[in-house]
Amino acid sequence: MxxxxxxxxxxxxxxxxxxxxxxxxxxxxxxxxxxxxxxxxxxxxxxxxxxxxxxxxxxxxxxxxxxxxxxxxxxxxxxxxxxxxxxxxxxxxxxxxxxxxxxxxxxxxxxxxxxxxxxxxxxxxxxxxxxxxxxxxxxxxxxxxxxxxxxxxxxxxxxxxxxxxxxxxxxxxxxxxxxxxxxxxxxxxxxxxxxxxxxxxxxxxxxxxxxxxxxxxxxxxxxxxxxxxxxxxxxxxxxxxxxxxxxxxxxxxxxxxxxxxxxRIKISPMSPIVGVNAFNHVSRLHQLAASKNDNAYNYLTPSDFNLESTFIHDSPIIEKELFLIPFEKSATELKHHREGPGVRYVMIDKRLLEISPYYFIARKFNHPNSPAMPGHVDGHTHNCDSVFLFLGNKENYEGLCVEVILGCEKKILKSPATVFIPAGMYHTYRHVSGEGTYINFVNSGDYNSSLL
Structure with missing residues (x-):
């Protein structure tokens, strides 16, 4: 054996x-x-x-x-x-x-x-x-x-x-x-x-x-x-x-x-079983056959790994479709989030651009003298890297104060400030005081699917 x-x-x-x-x-x-x-x-x-x-x-x-x-x-x-x-x-x-x-x-x-x-x-x-x-x-x-x-x-x-x-x-x-x-x-x-x-x-x-x-x-x-x-x-x-x-x-x-x-070593899309392309079919002939029987164009059976065949082909890149219009949306659409202070805009994700590998939002804090509130985001982790950016409204991007928890570290940060969040690391933040903009970048086009 x-x-x-x-x-x-x-x-x-x-x-x-x-x-x-x-x-x-x-x-x-x-x-x-x-x-x-x-x-x-x-x-x-x-x-x-x-x-x-x-x-x-x-x-x-x-x-x-x-x-x-x-x-x-x-x-x-x-x-x-x-x-x-x-x-x-x-x-x-x-x-x-x-x-x-x-x-x-x-x-x-x-x-x-x-x-x-x-x-x-x-x-x-x-x-x-x-x-x-x-x-x-x-x-x-x-x-x-x-x-x-x-x-x-x-x-x-x-x-x-x-x-x-x-x-x-x-x-x-x-x-x-x-x-x-x-x-x-x-x-x-x-x-x-x-x-x-x-x-x-x-x-x-x-x-x-x-x-x-x-x-x-x-x-x-x-x-x-x-x-x-x-x-x-x-x-x-x-x-x-x-x-x-x-x-x-x-x-x-x-x-x-x-x-x-x-x-922190990425899997190739073509990696057997675990790559995103492993059970994906693009050719129309392949799609028609595999939709009737998984084994038509799979030697391995997706269900053996609790997976399914997919039929996805990314759209071609067309220049005029790359100019996007962000939209306002409450954070309640996301797991671990509640309605937060200020105004939140989705700048880019798969809804705005199907092939986007990124999720990018901006939140504007408009009330400098409001008392510090409990955070609107519970601690969570992603399966990819992400970034927090904090930019105040004052000169040199000053004027915004936040609290950030990253792993076991809790810090009060004054803008301008950047926090890099490695995949798998527990994190959250909350607004403490001041006016400015919070920007969140996640290296995934679909925020909720990136959560662990």
Missing amino acids: VKIIDCTLREGNQARQCNFNADNSYILSKEISSLGIDMIEAGHPLISSDEFLRVKTIINAAKVPVLAHARSRIEDIDATIAVGAKWIGLFASINEISLATKFKGKSKQEVLDMFAQAITYSKSKELNVRATIEDASRTEIIDVIEMINYASRSGADRICYSDSVGALSPKETYDTLSLLVKKFPNITFEYHVHNDLGLSLANTLAAIDAGIEWISTSCNGIGERAGITDTLQLINFLYKKNHVDRFNILKIPQISKLVEIFS
Whole structure:
């Protein structure tokens, strides 16, 4: 049986845009566990006190075993013990480029000894050990075999072959891993591959065919550089093609969206299952057929993911239709809102322009001496970024005072002022005093559908 270790919360956190905090990680740990995967890989507890707390939060929230990442050093191993992880992921590499750039002049033998000693020490502390051969795809096979022997003799419970730069083709992956599986029939192997050539899923399937038991993945495929194999695509493949029914594929869209929000890495419209185009049909022939039967132009069934086929084609851009007339509208049209002070105008959204990816309103506060009132907006969060702008009527845009809550921070702001609100962050505001204009920009053409 193929087993999956999801490393969204470790590998994913190494993507350029991503900085999961403890709160994000708590939610994702629970949700990813519920997919039916077998293990979660957390971060590196020695890095900082914040990372230690984040890893501990993941361990406490997860419904499956958690592996913490560590270098082959005693202090890293001790931090893993202190954080409460039962599994540790140790790694080393002995090819020329690794020895020259990562190990400060150590010889191959010194790195092998360090690796073996770290595994032995971890086992003496009753940790389960995954030993990773980093950059294995650019390491001579004789050296890979030597590292496997060292790790196995030292007590490693599982050995990971890491194609750290995504260098191999599917055939090369199959040939290499088949050789190792046959040579070491009593060793449990794991496979980790990056997507630098766009082949991570194909290589992963080749690894499974070669007899690899454990596969390392991340939700939405996020990770260093071009990322790694996508957990969600892999479990869907196993469900659809291999008839594996132990995964909760109904949760794929929900978890993908959470990862998109917390990682700040946008999903491609063409991404299978979760992209907005995945089950959308534009050709008239396709629309007519799919409206009668979803399977006419879908291999995957939308209802398996609690989705439906759509038949949307954005209108062409016509210059004369881009000059819009804003309209006055009460905030009561929005969830979490009541009638507020002043006059509110919708400047742009999908009602004014069908293809608008933005929601933009302006509210005019006209009574400078009115007493401070309770806020008309309850705290809420969006699945996209948004912005507050406050502009007073006095010179240099002064003259307006507001209270803003952003996450755990509450501040009194005097205009001019701007507040950037990242996706997934709790926020609200209220007018305190003065005259001026409040502008709200939301990176979604439909305000209510952007709410979490």
